Amino acid sequence: MHGQYKVPGGKFVTVDLGVDDGRLVDVRLSGDFFLEPDEALGVIDAALTGLPETSSTRDLAGAVDRALERAQETGELPGPVALVGFDAWAVGVAVRRALGLATSWEDHSFEVLRPGPLPPRTLAALDQVLTEELAEGRRGPTLRFWDWTERAVFIGSFQSLANEVDPVGVAAHDVTVVRRISGGGAMFMEAGNCVTFSLVVPASLVDGLSFEQSYRFLDDWVIGALGELGVEASFAGMNDVASPAGKLAGSAQKRLAGGAVLHHMTMAYDIDHDKMLEVLRIGREKLSDKGTRSANKRVDPLRSQTGMARDAVVDAFEKYFRSRYRTQDSVLRPEELERAEDLVRTKFATEEWIHRVP
Numbered sequence: 234m235h236g237q238y239k240v241p242g243g244k245f246v247t248v249d250l251g252v253d254d255g256r257l258v259d260v261r262l263s264g265d266f267f268l269e270p271d272e273a274l275g276v277i278d279a280a281l282t283g284l285p286e287t288s289s290t291r292d293l294a295g296a297v298d299r300a301l302e303r304a305q306e307t308g309e310l311p312g313p314v315a316l317v318g319f320d321a322w323a324v325g326v327a328v329r330r331a332l333g334l335a336t337s338w339e340d341h342s343f344e345v346l347r348p349g350p351l352p353p354r355t356l357a358a359l360d361q362v363l364t365e366e367l368a369e370g371r372r373g374p375t376l377r378f379w380d381w382t383e384r385a386v387f388i389g390s391f392q393s394l395a396n397e398v399d400p401v402g403v404a405a406h407d408v409t410v411v412r413r414i415s416g417g418g419a420m421f422m423e424a425g426n427c428v429t430f431s432l433v434v435p436a437s438l439v440d441g442l443s444f445e446q447s448y449r450f451l452d453d454w455v456i457g458a459l460g461e462l463g464v465e466a467s468f469a470g471m472n473d474v475a476s477p478a479g480k481l482a483g484s485a486q487k488r489l490a491g492g493a494v495l496h497h498m499t500m501a502y503d504i505d506h507d508k509m510l511e512v513l514r515i516g517r518e519k520l521s522d523k524g525t526r527s528a529n530k531r532v533d534p535l536r537s538q539t540g541m542a543r544d545a546v547v548d549a550f551e552k553y554f555r556s557r558y559r560t561q562d563s564v565l566r567p568e569e570l571e572r573a574e575d576l577v578r579t580k581f582a583t584e585e586w587i588h589r590v591p
Contacts, residue, residue: 236331241449242468244318248327252286262324267317276304277324286332290441293325326441335440344563345551346377353385353422354581357413358573359565360487360495363433366569368491374438375563376554378547379429381422385409386512387499389417389485393590402511412587417472417485420499421509425543428535428550431497439494448472448484451496455482458553462539462546474500481534502543504532 237247244266251259260281268274280300281293288296298321304310329335351359356379366372386408388397397419398410420427432451439447449468456474459466459481469475474482482500489495509532535546554560580586 234331234333236327236329236335237337238323238327238330239453240319240323241446241453243323246319246323246327248281248324248331250281250328250331252332255286257281257284257286257288257328260328262327264319266319267315269315269317270310270312272310273301273304273314273316276300276310281324281328288328290322290325290329290335293328294321297321297324322441322446329441334437336435336437338438338558341374341434341438342559342561343554344373344375345555345560346375346563346565347380347547347551348377348565350380350382350424352577353381353383353387353409353411354577355570355573356381357387357411358576358581359569360431360433360497361414361576362569362573363431364487364489364493364495365491367433367435368489368493372433372569374435375431375433376551376560377431377433378551379431380424382424383409384423385411385421387411387413387420387422389419390414390487391416391590392419394588395591397513397515399512399514402508402513406508406512408512410587411581412589413485415485415487415495415497418483419513419515420483421504421512422499423505423508426502426504428500428502428543428546429497430550431495434494434496436488436492436494444486445471447486447494447496452484452498454554454557455498455550457557458550461553462541462549464535464538474498476534476538478534478538500535501532502535502546506532 234251235249237245239245244264246264246266249261250257260278262274262277277297280296284293284296301314305314326335330337363372363375363377367374384406386398388394390413403410439450442450448471452474456466464476466474466476466481469480472484473480482498484496484498487495539546
């Protein structure tokens with residue numbers, strides 16, 4: 234059995250192994266990582282050998298860490314251990330993949346959806362619908378790019394509406410307020426001012442990864458796509474992507490009990506700074522803390538750094554994703570759109586949902 238894991242921003246970790254009577258045998262770790270001293274490789278292989286094939290990533294990583302620590306204490310290893318470009322957790326993920334308990338990008342074909350402009354609440358409802366469809370086995374992993382015509386503000390599932398959104402600004406600018414099913418912060422979105430996508434994947438793709446690790450793992454292709462556009466980008470904090478000029482994007486997630494993960498990202502293309510601050514309260518507080526004053530300006534990291542039209546940027550992101558992973562064209566099925574519209578009526582447009590955290 235063979236499993237491989239590419240550490241985001243790090244190295245490839247490969248594990249070859251067998252299973253005998255429910256236990257790991259013939260475990261061999263390899264990869265392009267750096268490991269000192271050389272003898273540590275054998276210690277890691279021995280630590281994994283004999284473990285139950287049902288071991289969790291945490292159990293596997295713990296066994297590796299404990300074995301390395303013991304080997305240093307007993308003098309089996311001639312000096313301190315250095316794992317560079319990987320860690321024990323990455324080894325555990327690679328083992329789980331070798332056993333078929335976790336999957337990699339290469340194990341899936343992704344449906345790509347670009348359904349055109351839709352109302353903001355329908356876009357949010359589709360996140361729930363498509364994630365549930367994957368959990369029920371009626372749809373495969375899916376990448377969906379958003380387009381919309383209404384001005385909207387999307388708030389996280391657990392954010393306080395009153396703390397985040399100014400009703401005066403909402404009324405003045407005819408803004409649709411949408412509460413999404415994922416956590417995270419508020420997003421102000423006008424037609425053409427953001428690049429947004431949703432990625433729905435099976436939980437097996439992020440098996441063994443913490444929430445923070447899964448953000449970087451699922452957004453690694455975004456860093457590559459931005460690089461192709463000439464934008465220097467890197468991960469910042471738990472769920473953001475930034476360039477030397479500042480924040481570019483933020484991600485959010487929701488994991489369903491049925492084994493599906495919703496992951497979406499919004500990238501600022503050309504946002505009306507003043508209008509955003511009239512709609513979002515939290516933006517004013519952040520700028521006030523920094524002593525920054527509005528000057529009728531725009532937040533346009535993608536537009537200014539690429540010099541490309543928004544649609545061309547979206548096309549480039551789609552092209553890069555397709556070049557990196559197996560994909561197939563797809564469309565929204567009538568029953569999926571019907572279910573989304575029903576959810577808008579019964580959930581996303583209701584006062585109860587919008588004000589679930591007052």
